[in-house]
Amino acid sequence: MLSPYGLEIVESCLTCKVRAERIFCDLPNAALQAFENIKYATAYPKGAVLFVEGQNPRGIFVLCKGRVKMSICSTDGKTLILKIAEPGEVLGLSATVSGKPYELTAETIDPCQVNFVKREDFLRFLKEHGDACFRVAEQLSEKYNNACHEVRSLGLSHSAAEKLAKLLLEWSSRNGEAAKQEPRMKLALTHEEIAQMIGTSRETVTRLFAELKKRQIVQSKGSTLLIRNKAALRQIAGA
Amino acid sequence: MESAIQLSCFDCSLRPDRVFCDLPADALEAFDAIKTTALYPRGTTLFTEGRPARGVFMLCDGRAKLSVCSGNGRRLTLRIAGPGEMLGLSAAVSGTPYEVTAEMLDNSQVAFVRRKDMLRFLRMHRDACLQVVHLLSQDLHTAYDRVRAIGLVRTRHHPAVKAVS
Numbered sequence A: 001m002l003s004p005y006g007l008e009i010v011e012s013c014l015t016c017k018v019r020a021e022r023i024f025c026d027l028p029n030a031a032l033q034a035f036e037n038i039k040y041a042t043a044y045p046k047g048a049v050l051f052v053e054g055q056n057p058r059g060i061f062v063l064c065k066g067r068v069k070m071s072i073c074s075t076d077g078k079t080l081i082l083k084i085a086e087p088g089e090v091l092g093l094s095a096t097v098s099g100k101p102y103e104l105t106a107e108t109i110d111p112c113q114v115n116f117v118k119r120e121d122f123l124r125f126l127k128e129h130g131d132a133c134f135r136v137a138e139q140l141s142e143k144y145n146n147a148c149h150e151v152r153s154l155g156l157s158h159s160a161a162e163k164l165a166k167l168l169l170e171w172s173s174r175n176g177e178a179a180k181q182e183p184r185m186k187l188a189l190t191h192e193e194i195a196q197m198i199g200t201s202r203e204t205v206t207r208l209f210a211e212l213k214k215r216q217i218v219q220s221k222g223s224t225l226l227i228r229n230k231a232a233l234r235q236i237a238g239a
Numbered sequence B: 001m002e003s004a005i006q007l008s009c010f011d012c013s014l015r016p017d018r019v020f021c022d023l024p025a026d027a028l029e030a031f032d033a034i035k036t037t038a039l040y041p042r043g044t045t046l047f048t049e050g051r052p053a054r055g056v057f058m059l060c061d062g063r064a065k066l067s068v069c070s071g072n073g074r075r076l077t078l079r080i081a082g083p084g085e086m087l088g089l090s091a092a093v094s095g096t097p098y099e100v101t102a103e104m105l106d107n108s109q110v111a112f113v114r115r116k117d118m119l120r121f122l123r124m125h126r127d128a129c130l131q132v133v134h135l136l137s138q139d140l141h142t143a144y145d146r147v148r149a150i151g152l153v154r155t156r157h158h159p160a161v162k163a164v165s
Helices: A029-038 A093-098 A119-128 A130-156 A160-172 A191-198 A202-214 A230-237 B025-034 B089-094 B115-124 B126-151
Strands: A039-044 A049-051 A059-065 A068-073 A079-085 A105-108 A112-118 A184-186 A218-221 A224-227 B036-040 B045-047 B055-059 B064-069 B074-081 B101-104 B108-114 B161-163
Touching: A029 A039, A029 A112, A029 A119, A029 A130, A059 A093, A059 A119, A068 B126, A079 A130, A079 A191, A079 B126, A093 A119, A093 A130, A093 B126, A112 A119, A119 A130, A119 B126, A130 A160, A130 B064, A130 B074, A130 B089, A130 B115, A130 B126, A160 A184, A160 A191, A160 A202, A160 A224, A160 A230, A191 A202, A202 A218, B025 B108, B025 B115, B025 B126, B055 B089, B055 B115, B074 B126, B089 B115, B089 B126, B108 B115, B115 B126
Parallel strands: none
Antiparallel strands: A039 A112, A049 A105, A059 A112, A068 A079, A068 A105, A184 A224, A218 A224, B036 B108, B045 B101, B055 B108, B064 B074, B064 B101, B074 B161
């Protein structure tokens, strides 16, 4: 089919090739068929807002393709990015289950395919399918672990340098780069967005990157970042 | 200890008011069979951050302090859990180490269920699984509130952060 934003849309979960690798999606056939009947497959461009913090929950968004920025905002407009959601994650889950307003804002940072399920349909689906309910518990647990990690990082790190080092080490341990002496990663976020992830200013992030480069701890080329001295970065992170 | 231990959930008068405990009779009976109830004195550490998840702890009464710790021993209180809360749930469900430390603030009755038994119980009892999903959603909301309070107000040292002597 013709697909918007250069995305190859997977219309049916039943024929999705990556389903088995995803925590929520790998459901037994009966549950999958039921899910198929209540979901709406949608494509979004980069920069689309799926839901806003404080809105009443309309339902859940299963992220099939692309990445989504999850953030919270203070009344004076200060933003904190909690995480970048990856494909396979279910967004808006706890608000949909509890009926409380969405606690985060979700904004796409790539063109995305998202499967939307209305709140009442999703709650009925969970009551009828024990397996799916268990998967939801697993997803919520993972999100809770992530939130605790965020509290620890924001509340107990001494400095912005420590938080930035921790973030870079965390990113460098993904995509099979963990074991490498000099891990390489693609920086998908701007300095402004990185600042929002560690609760500091854009200027501080730019200054810290300049210092790391000067000390030859990291090296960058375009949006690719190479960690040249992992031990020094670990020392800054206090790990 | 202020009160005698209550061994069966069927005898608990507070059960209808609690998110998890208000289960159908068959699920309650199954939960009764897998739990171990004990009275824990104030100051008891139920579990420690970073340790493998052994199981879940249901606070029948009393309160427990949930905290996280930095590498250099600084401690941050995440929240105070109250009666009817299930502690260690997300770690037990996901099979990851406990993400917080839980310490009793009162002399209280606590029901412990081993991880393996809890997972089997949740798979067999859909109602209980749904309650667990509700509990986890509540925990997550509280955790996000804490992130908001710390991350969007704090500059260098948040007042909630205190050094552990």
